[in-house]
Amino acid sequence: MLNDSRSHGLWEATAPAAPATTDLDGHVSAEIVIVGGGYTGMSCALHLAEAGRQVVLLEGKEIGFGGAGRNVGLINAGLWLAPDDVTAALGPDHGERLLKVLGQGPAEVMALIDRHGIDCQLQRNGTLHCAVGKAGLAEIREREAQWQKRGAPVRVLDASETASRLGTSAYQGSLLDQRAGTLQPLAYARGLARAAINAGATLHTSSPVIAAERKGDRWHLRTPGGTVHADWVVVATDAYSTGPWQMVRTEQVHLPYFNLATQPLGPDLLRQILPGREGVWDTKTILSSFRLDQAGRLVFGSVGALRNSGTVIHKAWARRALSKLYPQLGDIAFEHEWYGQIGMTGDAIPRFHRFGPNAIGFSGYNGRGIAPGTVFGRELALLITGEKSYADLPLPVSDISAASFRRIRETWYEAGAQLAHLV
Template sequence: MNDDPRSHGLWERSAPPAPPTTPLDGRSAVDVAIVGAGFTGLSAALHLAQGGARVAVLEGVEIGFGGSGRNVGLVNAGMWVMPDDLPGALGPLYGARLLDLLGGAPADVFALVERHGIACEPERQGTLHCAVGPAGLAEVKERARQWQAQGAPVRLLDAEETARMVGTRAYAGALLDARAGTIQPLAYARGLAGAAIAAGARIHTASPVVAAADDGMGWRLDTPQGSVEAAHVIVATNAYTSAVWPEIRAELVHLPYFNMATAPLSDNLRRSILPERQGAWDTRSVLSSFRFDRRGRLVFGSVGALRGPGLAIHRGWGRRALARLFPQLAGVPFETEWYGQIGMTANNLPRFHRLGRNVIAFSGYNGRGIAPGTVFGRCLARLVQGEIGEGDLPLPVTDPVAAPRRRLKEAAYEVGAQLAHLTEARF
């Protein structure tokens, strides 16, 4: 997108075309204006339109331009935070609600995909959280124990079973989560957009919101070529928030993440790696993730930005790390590469905000955007439609709080990933 091959890489090359959209032109009035055409905004638009609301989505660039179109495509349950820690972080009421909602969120994603016939390469074989060394094994053991106590269909694998299911002996064990899976994320975003349009929503791309004003009767959102008047506004821009509502951007620390994809592998090579087609990631602080797409390309990623000195460093690390994990892939080149930003909060949990009269937002997905974004979008739609109240949401209402030393932390993430990949002797 924007003539940048490193913005969406393989996903842009392999996704079905986006539904036709146009920039906002002139003035219009709707019931709900949604800012941002990612998973949250598009899910909200779909559910609102299905409920009969007049909806306009204003997207600054293209459908799925932000993190929704750039991520690995792992449809995971829960958040990074351990299940037992949620009540302590959010209180027993909201902790239990969020745990229940996000535990079932992957099923909601796959149900939407099936219901609307979204061509996004869905794979429902689960995901593998792979343990690196004794510390990593202790982590996945504890995560398995806590999820099993909740009745979740998760299973701890020993080193031998992990080697069989992953195709490498690099890991001490793994947690298999049967609720989870993978999708082609940009294709999913485009499919949600198509479903929302079919339900009656309007989506305007190349329409960044440059100003917002409340006249006491409703909101007016201005774009370079037009304006929308709306009774309610949903802000769904997360890590890609720009000038309007800067408090959302200020509370999020950007964590860069990149992916590189091989050309389609031969049948023999495909069968030797992730033979059951789970998506996988490991327990390192500078983690690695890997999964196949439908055509047999291996998508391999980690923390880091493909720019400046990081471009050569991460490319070199990727070739070395891939060959160490899977020696049979030594010499196999990467065909595409791309990166984006993850919005991290101080406690690794998302936030619900009321940013003004009838202006609401979820933000801070912390690298778990697909399933949470989908179900949070539905929650926002139900709130606007009056089906639920704020007290029924899975998160309490909080005010945005600027992250201290945000720019320093962001620089540390980017440079730290470069140093780790430059010096790390993998496994």
């Protein structure tokens, strides 16, 4: 994307074309202006347009340019945190409400895909959180207990069943989440955009917001090509925030994550490796993730950035790691490589902010963007249409607080991932 093969890699090569859009040229008026063309912005635009509201969405670059077009494609339920940790951080009311909303998130994503006929390689076969060692096994067993207490369809698989599902005996067990699945993330973002346009929303790409001002009872947003006047502003820029909402970026620490995609596997290998097409990640601190795409490519990723010395180090590590998991792959070629940034908050919990009168947004998805982004976009739409109040939302309003030692921590994460993968 934007002539960078390492920005979106396989996803850009295999996604259906984005719907036709133009940059903003001139001055327009709307009820709601949404800033950001990822899952949250597109979901919000779609739900508002379906409710008959006049919506304009401004995307600084292209649809799905940020995390929405770069991630692994796992449609996970909940957060990285275990459920009890969420309620401990937010309290029982907001904590359980958030867990319920995000627990139902994959079903919401799949329902939207079905309703709008989005071509995004959807697989509904669940995900596997794989245990590394005794500590990893204890972790997934505790997660199983906490989710089952809330009625979720999750269960721990023993080492034997895990091996049969993965095609490798590298793990001591796994947590199967039957709510979850996988998709082609950029294709899903573009599909949401097409559905929003069909519902009546107006989308402008290559239209970064460079200034925002409240005048009287309306917002005035300026791009290089024009202005939008609106009653409401939805800020949906998250980890890639710039301009007037740069503060959203500063409260997050960027964690780089890369993916490599092999050439399509042959029929014999596909009968051995992930025959059920589940999405997988493990319990390591510097985790690994893998899954198959529709054509049978194995997509393998971990923490790190494919730039400077990281490109050679991470690709060499990936070859070693894959040879341990699946020696039958041999010296298989990587067809695509790409990376992006995960926005991490201090407590690994998303944020809901009010940036001024009628200016709102969710952010800080901590590597769980597909289902939360979709659901939070819907929640913002329900708030604007009056079907929900602030008190009904899954997160309380929070102030923006800049992350401490952000640049130092980001440098350390990138360098530390290289060091870990080097040795």
